[in-house]
Amino acid sequence: MNYRLEDLRYLMARLRDPQHGCPWDLEQDFASIVPHTLEEAYEVADAIAEADYPQLADELGDLLFQVIYYAQLAEEAGHFDWARIVDGITRKLVRRHPHVFPDGNLHTPAGSTAPLAADQVKARWEQIKAEERAAKTATPEQLSLLDDVPRALPALTRAQKLQKRAAQSGFDWPDSKGALDKLQEEVAEVQAAVVSGDQAAVVTEIGDLLFSVVNLARHLKVDAETSLRGGNEKFERRFRYIEQQLQASDKPLAECRLVELDALWEQAKRQGL
CATH class of the missing domain: 1.10.287.1080 (MazG-like)
Incomplete structure (x- = not known):
């Protein structure tokens, strides 16, 4: 028998049980969980970059657990519950896809509207997001195009x-x-x-x-973030090559001149690393 989403939510509630839960989990709050959430998101990205799909399934589970965790904390504090999260995201996505759900109904029969090109969908998406930002702003003077760009992003x-x-x-x-x-x-x-x-x-x-x-x-x-990740990985591959070549010749890295290291770097490049 496979566990279901409700089982994961039950597990979370048990971990946070004031009398019989896990001491570590009971100490956590929204702020303390954020670093774990960011780490899990990057591990998802790493699994995708490596095309390691069994690992991706595990990492997605870890990321899902972060959402479950926040939902549990919020429900305990009386802020919102799991149903509010699911309802909110479903309504938002229906609203932002009028080319799929023209009457704003999730169960609109498929094929009810003419198909749009990807650039048209993107333009409409941005327009709807701008309307949502405006609706959240108390006065026009407070409205900025830069509203809701999270400061915690890389x-x-x-x-x-x-x-x-x-x-x-x-x-x-x-x-x-x-x-x-x-x-x-x-x-x-x-x-x-x-x-x-x-x-x-x-x-x-x-x-x-x-x-x-x-x-x-x-x-x-x-995408700058993706491009830099690729640059990081390339540097790591080439530097590891240098280390391996020096280890094979029993020569400490710290004793090498820069010109020697640069020559090994060029070798790594020629080998497609």
């Missing part, structure tokens, strides 16, 4: 989302050339800050440079 991902939002109002380079020119300008400003010896300026200019890199990536239809 910096590269948040930069991309901020730029995308701003671009909706026309605040954007017309093509990748403008973004590339801006990147080169930011490189020059980093160099000037380094020469000046002003460490605070260096920090600021490095931030601007990274933001410009993300902007160029966005114009070239590249």
Whole structure:
């Protein structure tokens, strides 16, 4: 017999039972669980990157448990319950897919509307999200296109989302050339800050440079976070190759000159690592 979602919710309630639950789980609150949630989300991404689908099933289970955990905490505090979560996301997705559910009814017969192209769906999605943000704002003066871009996102991902939002109002380079020119300008400003010896300026200019890199990536239809993850993995593969070659020749890494290490790096590149 396979366990069901309700069994997982029951398990969570047992863990949080004030008298007979798990001491560690009873100590947790919303804030203390957040780091675990972020870690589980990254582990899902890693399993997908490795195309390890058995592992992905396990990681998705871990991520689902995070949602169950928050729901249990919220229900105990009287904020909301599991039914509210499920109802809210279902209503939101029905509302944001009028090309699938034209009358706002989940059970609208399939094929009731004409199909839309992916770019049309995307444009409509953004329009509906903007309407939702406006509805949540008390006065028009408080409304910003940048509302609800989470501050807790990884910096590269948040930069991309901020730029995308701003671009909706026309605040954007017309093509990748403008973004590339801006990147080169930011490189020059980093160099000037380094020469000046002003460490605070260096920090600021490095931030601007990274933001410009993300902007160029966005114009070239590249997800900056995914691209950097790939760069990290490439560096790791090549550095491990260097370590392995040095271990085979019984030569400590710390005793090697940079020119030797660079030669091994080039070997790794030639081998497609």
